[in-house]
Every structure is written in C-alpha cells, then in structure tokens.
Amino acid sequence: MEKLLKDKVAIITGGGGGIGFATAKLFAEEGADIVIAELDMKKAENAKKEIENETGKRVLTLEVDVSKKKQVDDMVKRAVNEFGKIDILVNNVGIYLADSVLTLSEEVWDKVIDTDLKGTFLCSQAAAKEMVKGGYGKIINISSCCAIEPTPGQVAYGAAKAGVVSLTRDFAFELGEKGIYANAILPGMTVTDMTKDFLKTEKAREEWRNKNVLKRLGQPVDQAKVALFLASSLSDHVTGECIITSAGAVMGQ
C-alpha cells in the first residue's frame, strides 16, 4: 500500500516532544517532509536527528513562539521556501498553568490564552493563506477533553481549548469550499512531559488508568495515529469534527 502522506509537507508546532514529536515521526514514516516549529531548539534538534535517521525524510526545525504573529508568518514563509508548499498543519502547542477560578492571575490567563488559543489561530490563518493557493490543506488542532469537561484548576486551559474547538469549526466552515479541512483532537490523559507530575507514582498511574473504560494510559503515539487519520485521505469526508481520544474516559460532546 502506498504511504498515507507520500509527497506531503507537514508543519507540527511543538514537535520537539510529547504528542507533537510522536506525530512528526509517524507522519515522516508515512512519507511526509516535516517542519518542527519549537520554542525549545534542543528538543527540536534531537527530534530532527531521530526522525531523519530513522525515516530518511527531511526535517526543517524553526525557532518559533506560536503566540507571536511575526514569528508565525516567518515560519510559514520559511517552510514554503524550503519545501514549496504546506499540505498539513498540526497545531499541537499547548501549555497548562493551573490555578483556581478565585486566584488565577491575569498574567497566567493571558499566557495560556495567547499560547493555546491565539497561537492556534495565528498558525491556522498563516498556513491557510498558503493552502488556499493550492486548493488543499488539512489543519489538525490538538484541543483537550478539558474543552468539554470541567477539571479543577483548568479554567484558562479549558477556556482556551474550548476556543480551539470553536475556531476549528470556523476554519472548516469558511474554507471548506477552498479545499481546506479543519478538525480537532481532544486527548485525555497522555504520558508526556506535560503530565509527568500527575503520573509520578504507580498508585497515581493506576488511578488514571481506572478513569477510562479501556484501563490504559494514553501514549503520544495513540494521539499521533488519530492525527494521521485526519491528515490523510482516509478522512476526506470529515471536517469541522472533534474526535475525543480518551480511551472512553469522556464520551460524547
């Protein structure tokens, strides 16, 4: 069978670690050239080395803060200069800074909203402007179950991730006729740097396993496989959708 992403070019934001890295690697294994847009260039360079060595595909690493429009616009320009086009954008960057509704500071609110929501908008807008030129593009936004389930301490994160769901539908709605798809993934607990404090002990890991019906902890590649479906022609009749990937911890919308 032909590789699912043969001759495609994919930008993965935050592709240096966790779900972003697993996605970048799986996409390269399936034939795509990759742009990793990262704040942490050490992680980005390690990711590039591993992906290029193991897949033979090209990886361009770019230092980008997704909440800064100029840096995002430059990211798209440099990706197009290098590879000639952008077929796929995975808006994977997300930060999580927890505090209660009574004490969360304005500074933390702004930081989370700027990174998780505004960053997703800026990258989607800049990439979509390129994608419409070729009449094709797939945008995949990594939201969270926190978009639809209240979780203690996650007021800014939940609001940002719910906003990501909303803007996914707006991009799908406005740009569908131009060949642009937009879908969101809503992961549940997944083992990455972001969640290491929750999963420190075997007891904690057991508790998290027991919160879902499959009794397993999500791994980054579990999320990457769903992103692959949404990035490939397997999902050519799917847009404006949210896929919850929580092993059944959260069901429905």
Ligand SMILES: NC(=O)c1ccc[n+]([C@@H]2O[C@H](COP(=O)([O-])OP(=O)(O)OC[C@H]3O[C@@H](n4cnc5c(N)ncnc54)[C@H](O)[C@@H]3O)[C@@H](O)[C@H]2O)c1
């Ligand atoms: N891990 C989970 O359980 C879980 C659950 C639901 C949703 N998510 C979402 O999945 C996505 C990936 O999460 P993860 O767990 O792999 O996180 P992670 O912290 O392991 O990786 C995030 C990456 O983004 C990069 N990054 C952070 N801010 C950036 C910025 N402003 N510009 C560019 N790069 C930046 C980091 O350097 C890091 O490499 C996030 O959007 C997160 O909210 C994760």
